[in-house]
Amino acid sequence: MSSNSSICVDCACLHLLLLLLLSGYAVSTHYIVKTLPGFSGELPFKLETGYVSVGDVEFFYYFVESEGNPGADPLLIYLNGGPGCSGLNGFFYQVGPLAFNITDYTGGLPRLLYYPYAWTKTANIIFLDAPVGAGFSYATTTDAYNSSDTQSTAQTYGFIKNWLNDHPDFMANPFFIASDSYAGIIVPMLAQTIIEGNEAGEEPEVNLKGYSIGCGHTDTTMEANAKIQFAHRMALVSDGLYESAKTSCNGNYAAVDPNNAKCVEDIEAINRCIEQISVLHILEPNCAFISPKPNDEMPRRFLQANTGNSLLSSPKFRDLWCHNFNYLLSDIWTNYKSVQHALNVRPGAVKRFFRCNVSIAYTRDVKTVVAYHKNLTMAGLQVLVFNGDHDILIPNNGVEQWIKSLDLTIDSDWRPWFVGGQVAGYTRKYTNSGYRLTYATIKGAGHSPHEYKRMECFDMFHRWIHYYPL
Numbered sequence: 001m002s003s004n005s006s007i008c009v010d011c012a013c014l015h016l017l018l019l020l021l022l023s024g025y026a027v028s029t030h031y032i033v034k035t036l037p038g039f040s041g042e043l044p045f046k047l048e049t050g051y052v053s054v055g056d057v058e059f060f061y062y063f064v065e066s067e068g069n070p071g072a073d074p075l076l077i078y079l080n081g082g083p084g085c086s087g088l089n090g091f092f093y094q095v096g097p098l099a100f101n102i103t104d105y106t107g108g109l110p111r112l113l114y115y116p117y118a119w120t121k122t123a124n125i126i127f128l129d130a131p132v133g134a135g136f137s138y139a140t141t142t143d144a145y146n147s148s149d150t151q152s153t154a155q156t157y158g159f160i161k162n163w164l165n166d167h168p169d170f171m172a173n174p175f176f177i178a179s180d181s182y183a184g185i186i187v188p189m190l191a192q193t194i195i196e197g198n199e200a201g202e203e204p205e206v207n208l209k210g211y212s213i214g215c216g217h218t219d220t221t222m223e224a225n226a227k228i229q230f231a232h233r234m235a236l237v238s239d240g241l242y243e244s245a246k247t248s249c250n251g252n253y254a255a256v257d258p259n260n261a262k263c264v265e266d267i268e269a270i271n272r273c274i275e276q277i278s279v280l281h282i283l284e285p286n287c288a289f290i291s292p293k294p295n296d297e298m299p300r301r302f303l304q305a306n307t308g309n310s311l312l313s314s315p316k317f318r319d320l321w322c323h324n325f326n327y328l329l330s331d332i333w334t335n336y337k338s339v340q341h342a343l344n345v346r347p348g349a350v351k352r353f354f355r356c357n358v359s360i361a362y363t364r365d366v367k368t369v370v371a372y373h374k375n376l377t378m379a380g381l382q383v384l385v386f387n388g389d390h391d392i393l394i395p396n397n398g399v400e401q402w403i404k405s406l407d408l409t410i411d412s413d414w415r416p417w418f419v420g421g422q423v424a425g426y427t428r429k430y431t432n433s434g435y436r437l438t439y440a441t442i443k444g445a446g447h448s449p450h451e452y453k454r455m456e457c458f459d460m461f462h463r464w465i466h467y468y469p470l
Contacts, residue, residue: 028052028166031344039112045097049343054158056144060136062087062127064120074465075124075173081181085356086135087127092330094450095119100329110329117458133360138349148363153189164204171204177211180448184216188372210382215394215447218402219368224254226398231274279393281446287322330355370402377406380434384464388445396441408432417470424456427470438464
């Protein structure tokens with residue numbers, strides 16, 4: 001079966017799922033949030049929270065109107081990775097208008113700061129708790145808690161259509177999908193589903209204009225192979241060991257033949273070289289992924305969050321800082337009852353909030369979406385693909401490989417792009433009969449580059465979303 005035929009079969013399954021999901025009556029509730037615990041005064045932007053029903057799932061969302069011209073600015077749905085990370089991950093740590101005051105934290109309720117480099121300065125953004133089980137989204141039946149790449153795509157499409165029905169003033173706005181990390185697998189599937197739904201005359205029509213992928217998971221095998229090459233490029237693996245592995249494994253490190261003793265030996269040696277390196281940013285300390293499972297009281301115990309002797313404020317902690325420690329404040333802040341009341345979370349719907357819920361019932365049933373990207377090159381979309389150049393989890397050479405496989409025409413070749421007179425990264429632009437893909441690296445950034453270089457990522461986004469070159 002050809003890749004295009006495979007896509008058609010997959011989309012038929014998605015549309016069948018969608019019909020089943022939308023067969024019930026769609027219900028939504030939403031509220032305007034003017035103040036939040038930890039923030040001084042009224043919020044300087046318009047925030048709406050609420051639930052949208054899709055089948056037996058109640059999806060929770062945070063909608064921030066553009067601080068520019070909300071009636072004309074693009075409308076984005078922002079999808080986080082994991083799978084299982086809340087929309088608040090993107091809201092607080094990546095592209096949203098608020099951030100935690102980490103520097104001055106001394107325990108208790110974390111304080112919030114207005115963030116100047118938010119994508120909401122120039123776009124309307126829906127931050128979605130998806131898939132089901134992420135953040136405050138929940139299911140009304142036990143079976144509905146089971147999800148997958150395919151089902152999450154169909155449910156997200158259902159959410160978009162129901163949300164637009166409830167917000168008709170935004171139907172005409174240019175619509176974009178934005179994503180981070182694992183959600184990169186969902187984006188092209190969702191774009192394909194939207195296009196086919198529009199062609200089938202489904203209402204409301206989604207005014208899809210393009211999508212953005214940050215450090216996006218795209219192809220499992222390609223990424224696994226790229227990590228070895230990336231480690232060598234960054235001097236984490238010697239020339240001799242890399243050349244030996246390249247020969248013994250024939251360039252395939254994703255599925256090593258256990259009977260190939262030399263290849264197994266080389267891969268084990270490479271793993272010993274990089275196993276203590278942070279996969280999120282190779283220059284940062286290697287830390288545990290702090291996202292406790294249900295009933296684990298680690299954040300409160302570890303940080304002594306309700307005392308004046310928080311570990312976060314101690315000199316020893318400063319010396320032992322890890323990027324992941326910043327995330328703990330979101331778990332602490334969001335589990336305050338006053339915060340959940342302010343956000344209009346339904347009492348008792350979710351036992352406890354986690355920034356990333358690692359225990360959701362989720363099946364990763366799609367290993368590659370390169371064929372979807374290839375198919376979408378005929379759709380006349382505007383696409384942004386960007387990556388931190390110190391990210392080994394989704395290495396930039398792997399991203400460049402799948403982009404190259406799309407067989408696009410280079411419109412402007414590899415060159416630096418600048419913010420404030422300094423090189424912010426490197427970029428290349430591709431075209432194909434109205435389709436435009438901008439690829440950009442973020443210099444010095446790791447996985448989820450907007451967490452490391454928010455000003456540069458905002459500048460990149462602002463130029464791209466308004467059709468200016470980097």
